[in-house]
Amino acid sequence: MSSTAEGIAGPRVASKSEPVAGRLARGLTRGPLNVFLILIGLLWLIPSIGLLVTSFREPADYAESGWWTVLSKPAALTMEGYKNLLSNESMMQGLWNTVKITVPASILVVVIAALAAYAFAWVAFPGRDSLFLLVVALLVVPLQMALIPASRLFNVTGIFGTIWAVVLFHIAFGLPFAIFLLRNFFAGIPKDLLEAARIDGASEWQIFARLVLPLGMPAIASLFIFQFLWTWNDLLVGLTFGGDASPLTVLIRQEMRQYGTNIDVIAPGAMLLMLVPLAVFFAFQRYFVQGLLAGAVK
């Protein structure tokens, strides 16, 4: 939790020198401010709690009463939904597919982007600037622009409906942002450092692997977390190319066709899906926020 505070709070600036009158005036306006902020906090917290409680309820209860009624009779809660979910083979296969998609997609995008970013930042070649402008242009291209031809391509190569179709597409569409982020970070490494290494006769590969990668670790960590969350949470790519290798999001979405009767699968399923991103969020918040700021503000 300490990293959480650090990440979101940002640099603290002490403002102890505030005049007494100002502090007094502010103290008087604190009441409404506190009420407002607490209301906002509740408004953002309660919906998630609603899903959490719902995931522990009987489906018959869902049809009868609101989740908040359990506050008066907590005995009505049950683990049944989770038990059924964990013994539901297709859902568990979906979870496994999500893992099998997310891990390679996040690792490979970082590796491939780091290589390219190094070339963009530190190796001169003809057309470098124009090529990088193309990468910047691709940053905002919607996935939808590629879905139809890519699905043909996957069909022709026979990987449609496999993990690899989903993974490759995720990597490709993750690359523009990844290259952009890492190139900007790598470009900030002091030039003297690289020149010294070059004068000492280090090869480009050595400079990349021994110097730039270690120095770029903060950016690489941010990027990895971003990519991980983005891929883990994806529905669209999995839905389009996943076929038999569909991730958990797609399977939960299928259950939603009979939303009312399947709430005992949907609610625990959605909770299960949230578990990993929330763990990542709390564990690596600092990197998450840094990546966000680097991507957004730079």
Place this chain on the structure above:
Amino acid sequence: MAVASSDVSAKSKSRRPRPKRPGGRRPLVALAFLLPALILLGALVVYPLVDTIAQSFQDQDTRQFIGLENYRRALDRDNTITALKNTLIWVILVPGLITGGGLIFAVLTERVRYGTAVKVILFMPMAISALSVGVIWRVMYEQDPDRGLVNAVIGAGVDTVKGQGAYPNATLSGEQDLEQPNAKAAVTSNQELAVGDTVTFGLVSITDEEVPADAEQAVAPEGNEGAITAVVWRDFKPGGGTAGEIEEEEVGLPNVTMELLDQSGEVVASETTGSDGSATFEDPGGGPFTARVAASNFDEGFQGFAWLAPALVTPAIIGAFVWGGIGFAVVVIGAGLAALPRDLLEAARTDGATEWQVFRMITVPLMAPILGVVFITMTINVLKLFDIVYVTAPGGSINAANVVALDMWRTSFQARQFGIGAAIAVFLFLMVIPIMVLNLRRFRRDES
């Protein structure tokens, strides 16, 4: 840092020295580093992009050039028109809402000690999938106020202000000279009444819980000089009884609003029944009158807004999206606020500027670039919007909730209309082009 560089130099001492100019032209080396990225970007982003544009001008099977036919067909579809309209609504409302809201929350959370905790709570939905956000809000938006929290909260307010009928489920029992055109309407007596007359109203479908504790045995009314007397009772006797007759163990219904009408149908008097279910209209004047049990007694109270029905589905999903996305704005803007020159703000305050003036004249102008970035990022996100609409809108509302990115997917991969799908994708592409140009300009400016 020092460790890393000395490591490199130590290991490479023995190697042949490289050209001294760093960043010397080494296209082959560069190509080796770029190759994996170039292959993937080429095959799965650039080629498909070009092919989608080509496809939008071609017949889907023969791939013959057919001009703007796909675009014409796309614009002939109600779904596409709805999608374009909805995307316009999203683009107009949401980026501004999130940027403005984010600025307000960021400024306010900065002023309290627990601000970071609030920020974490606001930011948490960012980590979870649009699918989970959709499920969360499906639960919140249930129409029945007993099941959906949004309607429960609204209902608590509405019912306090407006009140609820005393016997919302009651219906007319048989064998009486009474009329009720439909279930929730007033029950009117067919009998014409004059001063001294009495009238009875037997109602059923009232649960024991609905009968107030102070309800007493109903008594058949006796004529009352100078008044019209009405009795409303629960025409139900455990173990059976005669419909339309007041019997032992049948209680009067208190708190029923009774109305007396003249011949033109105007309400001339209104009374509430007592604990034995009787109401007395004293001295009503010359008749004839009719009496009725007012419709308000059967008012079920707030029944809940159908948030996910076609009429409200887009605002409802916008609510869910803002809930999910505002954390991004709060954190990015918060980081910007932390970097503002404190001296400037303090100086303004010392000079007597109000908090509002400081916000308006210093904070907002200095934050303008960051606000712009948040706004643009949100605009792109809104244009690409797919998951949350696809998940949150129930089957019956999905057409009403349609947006361009979703329409493209449904047209291509559900209806298998690839030509039209490609044309819709191009609409989407055209919408992001201004942002692409803006990004390129900003990048060029930052680089130089």
